[in-house]
Amino acid sequence: MLTTTTTRVLAPxxxxxxxxxxxxxxxxxxxxxxxxxxxxxxxWRLGGEMWGWYEGGRLRSLCYSGANLVPICxxxxxxxxxxxxARRTGRRCSSLVGPAEPTAELWRLLEPSWGPARDVRPHQPLMVADRMPDDITPDPLVRRIxxxxxxxxxxxxxxxxxxxVGVSPMAGDGGxxxxxxxxxxxxxxRAFARTEDGKVVFKAEIGAVTPDACQIQGVWVAPEHRGRGLSVTGMAAVLRHALADVAPVVSLYVNDFNAPARASYRRVGFREVGEFMSVLF
Structure with missing residues (x-):
């Protein structure tokens, strides 16, 4: 039985x-x-390399090595x-992120040479929704920017x-x-917000998009407007746009310690289907 394994950078x-x-x-x-x-x-176009791991001549696993290091299957x-x-090439990424189990093992192996990390978030529930909630009216003031x-x-x-993230995105290259x-x-x-008096009070973006699924990111409510329920009705509005115009399944992942956000997402109908992990440098 052929069991030879190899790893290489994939080509077009x-x-x-x-x-x-x-x-x-x-x-x-x-x-x-x-x-x-x-x-x-x-x-050059991808913004990084795609590593492939082969067993018996068949591609079994991938790892994206760019601004993020992402183990895949x-x-x-x-x-x-x-x-x-990754040890041989040295750290070129700003984070490791992916499904919790392989990402945790990848970090365990890399930490002695890459550590310490600025922050490790080992439990980030992955949530999905594929239908609109029956009992929530989407915020009519949330619109495309x-x-x-x-x-x-x-x-x-x-x-x-x-x-x-804990650091400003304007550092380094000035943003x-x-x-x-x-x-x-x-x-x-794919950027949505509710504005009042010329300022954003709620926002979210639909980041990653494929024909099968999309991912909401950057959910934020202005601190002075928190506690008004804007995240629930706002997310319902973004979910409506995503399901109608983008993909049949909408996903996101959230820090396990962010109890208010997790409660809001569940209220809109998102359910947990897995767990991600992030390591930030």
């Missing part, structure tokens, strides 16, 4: 085989699948192989990122990459 010719693996877990893999569907496997043996390659409203949405995006990403989402019609 490997796209079909990689897509078969990515699409086998459409919710877990939504982030990477969305990037590959747009950019293919060329590292990764078996324990594949995780060990990816960790060895227009391209000429970048000055309105950017302060809220920066505040959300800083609060969530050029972050502003470009926000502008991309606004231009694609």
């Amino acid at each position: 010719a490997d796209l079909d085989e990689a897509m078969d693996l990515l699409e086998s877990e459409p919710v877990n893999n939504a982030f990477v699948t969305s990037r590959v569907k747009v950019a293919g496997l060329d590292p 990764a078996t324990p043996e594949a995780v060990r192989a990816f960790a060895e390659r 227009r391209k000429d409203e970048m000055d309105v949405i950017m302060p809220a995006c920066v505040a959300m990122f800083t609060e969530e 050029l990459l972050y502003q470009a990403r926000v502008a991309e989402l606004v231009g694609a019609g």
